[in-house]
Amino acid sequence: MTQTNDPVAKLNELTKGIDFAMLTTIRPNGRLYSCPMATTEAEGDGVLWFFSSNNTEKVEAIKTDARVNLAYSDSGSQLYVSITGNAEPVRDHVKAKELWKPLYSAWFPMGLQDPNLILLKVNIQTAEYWDSTAGRMVPLAGFAR
Amino acid sequence: MTQTNDPVAKLNELTKGIDFAMLTTIRPNGRLYSCPMATTEAEGDGVLWFFSSNNTEKVEAIKTDARVNLAYSDSGSQLYVSITGNAEPVRDHVKAKELWKPLYSAWFPMGLQDPNLILLKVNIQTAEYWDSTAGRMVPLAGFAR
Numbered sequence: 001m002t003q004t005n006d007p008v009a010k011l012n013e014l015t016k017g018i019d020f021a022m023l024t025t026i027r028p029n030g031r032l033y034s035c036p037m038a039t040t041e042a043e044g045d046g047v048l049w050f051f052s053s054n055n056t057e058k059v060e061a062i063k064t065d066a067r068v069n070l071a072y073s074d075s076g077s078q079l080y081v082s083i084t085g086n087a088e089p090v091r092d093h094v095k096a097k098e099l100w101k102p103l104y105s106a107w108f109p110m111g112l113q114d115p116n117l118i119l120l121k122v123n124i125q126t127a128e129y130w131d132s133t134a135g136r137m138v139p140l141a142g143f144a145r
Numbered sequence: 146m147t148q149t150n151d152p153v154a155k156l157n158e159l160t161k162g163i164d165f166a167m168l169t170t171i172r173p174n175g176r177l178y179s180c181p182m183a184t185t186e187a188e189g190d191g192v193l194w195f196f197s198s199n200n201t202e203k204v205e206a207i208k209t210d211a212r213v214n215l216a217y218s219d220s221g222s223q224l225y226v227s228i229t230g231n232a233e234p235v236r237d238h239v240k241a242k243e244l245w246k247p248l249y250s251a252w253f254p255m256g257l258q259d260p261n262l263i264l265l266k267v268n269i270q271t272a273e274y275w276d277s278t279a280g281r282m283v284p285l286a287g288f289a290r
Contacts, residue, residue, distance in 0.1 A: 017174070018220070019220050020220050020225070022167060022216035022218055022220060022225065024169040024177055024179070024214045024227075026212075026218065030212070031179075031212060031229045031270060031271070032169055032171075032212050032213060032218040032229055033214060033227055033229055033271070033273065033282075034213035034214050034227040035225070035227060035273075035275070035281075035282045036168070036218060036225040036275055056281075067171075067175070067176060067177055069169045069177035069178060069179050071167035071169065071179040071216050071218075073167050073181060073216075073218055074220075075163070075164050075165050075219075080167065080180070080181040082167070082178055082179040082180060084176045084177055084178055088176075089271060098274070107280055116170055125176060126176070126178070126181075128178065130180070134251055136201075137178075137180045138285060
C-alpha cells in the first residue's frame, strides 16, 4: 500500500478490483442477512453509494435499522476489508446519473428510468482491513467518528 | 447445483472452494464489524465451526450478542452465500482435534496447545444464495427455523 494520509484514498486503493461487497443488514426480525452489492469508489467525505431496487428486504431492513457492514474479500490476494456504517435509501436522479455504469443494466434493464431504482448511501463510521503480517484486522486511521 | 433435498449438503456444495468467509458480529458499541474466518464444512445438524483466538473483539461481541452473519463470496463465479445464525464460543479439545488442519498453524503457531485457541460454534438459522438468473438472493430450503 502506498503511503497516504487520506483514509478515503487508502480505502479505495484496498477495495479497487473487488467488484462486489457483501452488505449485511439487520432485518425487522432482528437477524443479520447479507447480499452482494456492486461496488463504487468511496467519495471524499467518507460516503459509499450503491444502486438497489426499492422493493427489497435490505431496503426494508435499512428503513428500520440503519446499521450495516460491508465486507470486501479476495481470498486470492488475502485482501479483506470491513466497513462499518449507517445506510439510508436515497432518491437522487442527478447522483444516480453520475454513478451509473452500463454494466448495471444486467440488474436494472430499465436503467435510470426504472421507477424502482434507488440509491443506498452509506456513511462510513469505521473501516478495517486484514493485516496478514499482524494476523488481525487493523483500523484504517482517519475514519473513526 | 445437483439436486439434493439435504440443505446442509447443498450448502456445502455452494461454499466448497471458498476458503474464507466474512463473519459479521455486533460489537458492544452496537456497530457491525466483519473479519475473515477460515471455513469448514457445515455439519449434518446445521452447525458450522471456526477456530478463533479467545481474546478478540469478535468473541467479546458474540458474548454480548450472539447474532452473526457469514458471507461467502467468489466474484469470479458469481457465487454469494449468506448464512444467518447464532454463535457461541466453545472450548472442546476433542472437537478441535477433529477439525484441526495443518494450514491453521499460519494463524495459530502453537496449534491445539494454544491456551488461547477456542472454537466458535455457529447454529445456522437461515442460508441464502445468489441466484443470478432470478437476480436476487433465494433461501436454501430446509434451514428456516
